[in-house]
Amino acid sequence: MKYLIILFVVALALAPLTHFLPSKRQRQLARLREYAAVHGLFVEFRNLPGAREGERAEQVIYYGKRLPASRGEPRRQRAWIGGAGHWRGAGHRDPVPTATEGFPAQILACSEDEGSCGAYWKEDGEEADVAAIVAALEAWSGVEKAA
Template sequence: MKYLLILFVVALALAPLTHFLPSKRQRQIARMREYAAVHGLFVEFRDLPAVARSSAPAERKQQVIYYGKRLPPSRGTPRERRAWLAQDGEWQGLQRSWQAPAISAALPAAVLAAGVDEGSCGIYWREDGSEADVQQIVDALMAWEQALCG
């Protein structure tokens, strides 16, 4: 009986520590980010491109995850900053005249937007997908980098 009581007290003392164990979803997100990093991407929080242009401070709080591929500096004229939003399966540029990038067809449905600037090209999403989606994103961004840099 003493041993059972000791075991109960030890379990009671260790129970709060289980709060710090990562959940299944947190482990999946860590694996997705690690896969992206190993394959040459960087991951950071950014505002969605359309929201970043808004002047209302309440609307600027919509940060999502950006998976990006760093680009070498352009020679001569710098790259123009461009962004496209995925809405109902259609890609639309922030400027209506911008055509969607060729990689947009290869991206998973969970992607919210894509963008390019002088330093990187990448996609915006909420990591709602799986590791297979990250593999699609890596392949698409590698192809986009090749198209931009030649």
């Protein structure tokens, strides 16, 4: 009986510590972000492009690939909204980058600015989706280097 009471008291004392253990979703996000970082991307919160004036911009996750500094004229800041093959320019009529063909269907938007090119999404995928994002951004930045 004494051992049962001791075991109960120890379990009661350790129970609050379980709140500090990461959930299944938190572990999955950590794996996705680690995979992206190991393959040369950076991850940050950004406003989803294309919000109309007066609307509150939605914050989503941006997986970006750093671009080398442009020589001469700086790159224009451009964004495309869509996904799953239905892309449109956000406030411009520039052609959609061919790299968007490699994005998984979960991608909400993509953009290019002076420092990076990247994809916006809600991280509702697997490592294979991050691998597709890495490949697409590598292709995009490769085209940028050649230009």
